[in-house]
Amino acid sequence: MTATNARAGRTRAKTADGEGAVEKRRNLSVGSFVLLAIGAFVFLFPFYYMLIGSLQTTPDTSVGGAFPSPANITGENYVNINGSINLFKGLLNSGIFTGGVILATVVFGLLVGYALAQMQFRGRGVVFAMMLLVQMIPFQLLLIPLYVMIVRNYGLGDNYLGMILPFAINSTAVFVFRQYFMQLPSTLFEAARIDGASEFRILWQIAIPLVRPAIVTAILLTFIGPWNEFLWPFLVTKDQSLQPLAVSLANYISNIAATASNPFGAILAGACVLAAPAVALFIFFQRQFISTNIGSSVKG
Amino acid sequence: MTLHSANGPLRRVAAVPAAPAEAGTPSSAGPRLRRKRGSPEIKQKFRPLGKQPLGLLFSAPYVLFILAVLAYPLGYAVWISFHKFFFTAPGVQVDRPFVGLDNYxxxxxxxxxxxxxxxxxxxxxxxxxxxxxxxxxxxxxxxxxxxxxxxxxxxxxxxxxxxxxxxxxxxxxxxxxxxxxxxxxxxxxxxxxxxxxxxxxxxxxxxxxxxxxxxxxxxxxxxxxxxxxxxxxxxxxxxxxxxxxxxxxxxxxxxxxxxxxxxxxxxxxxxxxxxxxxxxxxxxxxxxxxxxxxxxxxxxxxxxxxxxxxxxxxxxxxxxxxxxxxxxxxxxxxxxxxx
Missing domain, CATH: 1.10.3720.10 (MetI-like)
Structure with a gap:
């Protein structure tokens, strides 16, 4: 069969060279399109259902319930979840946790990224090797010692600092900074040094303005980590007023939901509030998100 | 000027990452500079920490972060697993006897x-x-x-x-x-x-x-x-x-x-x-x-x-x-x- 196919293919290639290939490609493309459309439905439907479910007065789990019905729409669930867990406070805590990590990552990441790319100093190779090795350390091994150190020894439980510390500098972002600084010509920096500019001034006035896109990508890349993180803030915060939204929503799911009149409505309303900032940010900046994540993971 | 003023505190910060560098990486800047020292037209100083030693200061926060939050706990995890360990209030000194493979x-x-x-x-x-x-x-x-x-x-x-x-x-x-x-x-x-x-x-x-x-x-x-x-x-x-x-x-x-x-x-x-x-x-x-x-x-x-x-x-x-x-x-x- 393959032999005849091969012969047919070859003659087709000889006679109607382009046409056959284009035809074949178009068929392929239609098949791929159908496959991708099914995939997109599977990926997006739960999000659509999350929104619909959060707006239902009584949960309708029949097939018809997947379509919005005007008689069954309410904002009540958002009020209910806000009564059990303070959504604004949760968002604020998530924001402080994420913001702290981003701030530390950008400030210290730019410093070390610039040093690794454009400065020559003893130990540079060691710092670089460290940065690569660190990304292979499994977090589950650090769980117990970090808990002992941060919560028990330093008394940083129920404290923003304790939450931020293990995530403070994102090594992937450091890698991204280094890659961007590497692309700048080193002659630029040598010239500035000869002119007597200090390294801080070179970094602040020359290097950083040239890598603004790197800062955007590093912020995006760092954002999803702490915003979505559950295990660590769950371990260090017992005080409800300090819990990020992911933790307070999880506590609601596992402890309180059973006593609510429409538990799923409330859970889904909370889920929408938690998901919305990350999804919105991702859709808005999707180009930066995708290119950096892939680039760094393939190279790193 | 900045180089001089920075050199003092730098050496202390640098002590950690610089030490293994001597053994690990074939130091790139050191020997080259030493050779140049002899030539009369380039009046460069001997710089054991590299051309821009300030790089050590720039890297210091990240290195400290890795040592404190990743490297040390990694060793600590293994140490805890070989000892009898329980939670104590901050600052309390207790005996944590070695128990071999008992925990395992x-x-x-x-x-x-x-x-x-x-x-x-x-x-x-x-x-x-x-x-x-x-x-x-x-x-x-x-x-x-x-x-x-x-x-x-x-x-x-x-x-x-x-x-x-x-x-x-x-x-x-x-x-x-x-x-x-x-x-x-x-x-x-x-x-x-x-x-x-x-x-x-x-x-x-x-x-x-x-x-x-x-x-x-x-x-x-x-x-x-x-x-x-x-x-x-x-x-x-x-x-x-x-x-x-x-x-x-x-x-x-x-x-x-x-x-x-x-x-x-x-x-x-x-x-x-x-x-x-x-x-x-x-x-x-x-x-x-x-x-x-x-x-x-x-x-x-x-x-x-x-x-x-x-x-x-x-x-x-x-x-x-x-x-x-x-x-x-x-x-x-x-x-x-x-x-």
Missing amino acids: VTVLSDPAVQRSFLNILVFMVINVPLTVVLSLVLANALNRVIRAKTFFRVSYYVPYVTASVAVIGVWLFLFQQNGLVNSLLGPLAPNPSWLVNSWLAMPTVALYVTWKQLGFFILLYLAALQNIPEELYESASVDGGNKWVQFWNITVPGVRPASVLVTLLATITGANLFTEPYLLTGGGGPDGASTSPVFLMYQKGILQGNPDVAAALGVVLVIGVLLIALIQNRLVGGRAGEE
């Missing part, structure tokens, strides 16, 4: 731990092949399609960027006893339902994680597919290789390095499983059918106050993952060497 014996002889490792194995057997096959097939389709490419890419990636806690909420809703999935299946719906069925709980968790992570792996494969030269497909189609032959003989070997990475990352994700058994199956239920080692670490270490046993469990888990990763590397990447 406790961990390995615990049926709950054995069960959790079995669960993770079930998880990986479902999750890893499913992830590799689905993400490669979808990436391949995404690579061929021209229209709506961005839309597809975004829709596949959205679950990956969303908090697990949020999407677990909707999965609970979909897979509950009288949820949408069961009402679609009608009489085919499993009884007891998905997440409370001891046979289906772990596969459902595996399915959930596959769904959540797939977008990331699709994009990873998409990047790898760009490295396969188009000519290979053209010459194959001239030789009459059909779509399937092309996929199997060009695409699959072409993305093998990415496949090694995908299997490794999927395995690590599986070993890190915590949020899913905690929330999706309500604490590893039913009856321990979906507990994970990290969930047990939390339970034993923090809830029951046995951090030494939990640390030993962590060490066993990491060694297990390393072994599985080595085997996978042989299976997935090994063939590339033979060809």
Whole structure:
């Protein structure tokens, strides 16, 4: 069969060279399109259902319930979840946790990224090797010692600092900074040094303005980590007023939901509030998100 | 001027990273400068810390962070696992006797731990092949399609960027006893339902994680597919290789390095499983059918106050993952060497 196919293919290639290939490609493309459309439905439907479910007065789990019905729409669930867990406070805590990590990552990441790319100093190779090795350390091994150190020894439980510390500098972002600084010509920096500019001034006035896109990508890349993180803030915060939204929503799911009149409505309303900032940010900046994540993971 | 003023405090900060550098990396700046010192036209000073020693100061916060938050705890974890360790109030000095392998014996002889490792194995057997096959097939389709490419890419990636806690909420809703999935299946719906069925709980968790992570792996494969030269497909189609032959003989070997990475990352994700058994199956239920080692670490270490046993469990888990990763590397990447 393959032999005849091969012969047919070859003659087709000889006679109607382009046409056959284009035809074949178009068929392929239609098949791929159908496959991708099914995939997109599977990926997006739960999000659509999350929104619909959060707006239902009584949960309708029949097939018809997947379509919005005007008689069954309410904002009540958002009020209910806000009564059990303070959504604004949760968002604020998530924001402080994420913001702290981003701030530390950008400030210290730019410093070390610039040093690794454009400065020559003893130990540079060691710092670089460290940065690569660190990304292979499994977090589950650090769980117990970090808990002992941060919560028990330093008394940083129920404290923003304790939450931020293990995530403070994102090594992937450091890698991204280094890659961007590497692309700048080193002659630029040598010239500035000869002119007597200090390294801080070179970094602040020359290097950083040239890598603004790197800062955007590093912020995006760092954002999803702490915003979505559950295990660590769950371990260090017992005080409800300090819990990020992911933790307070999880506590609601596992402890309180059973006593609510429409538990799923409330859970889904909370889920929408938690998901919305990350999804919105991702859709808005999707180009930066995708290119950096892939680039760094393939190279790193 | 700045160099001079910075040199003093620098040496102290530099002491940590600079010391191993002498042995590890063949120092690039040192000898070259020493040679230049003799020549009269270049009046350079001897600089043992390199041309821009300030780089050490710039790197110092990051190095300190790694040492304090990653390197030290790594050693501490191993130390805890070999000692009798319990929680104390800050500043209290207590005796922590060396107990050898006692904690490891406790961990390995615990049926709950054995069960959790079995669960993770079930998880990986479902999750890893499913992830590799689905993400490669979808990436391949995404690579061929021209229209709506961005839309597809975004829709596949959205679950990956969303908090697990949020999407677990909707999965609970979909897979509950009288949820949408069961009402679609009608009489085919499993009884007891998905997440409370001891046979289906772990596969459902595996399915959930596959769904959540797939977008990331699709994009990873998409990047790898760009490295396969188009000519290979053209010459194959001239030789009459059909779509399937092309996929199997060009695409699959072409993305093998990415496949090694995908299997490794999927395995690590599986070993890190915590949020899913905690929330999706309500604490590893039913009856321990979906507990994970990290969930047990939390339970034993923090809830029951046995951090030494939990640390030993962590060490066993990491060694297990390393072994599985080595085997996978042989299976997935090994063939590339033979060809």
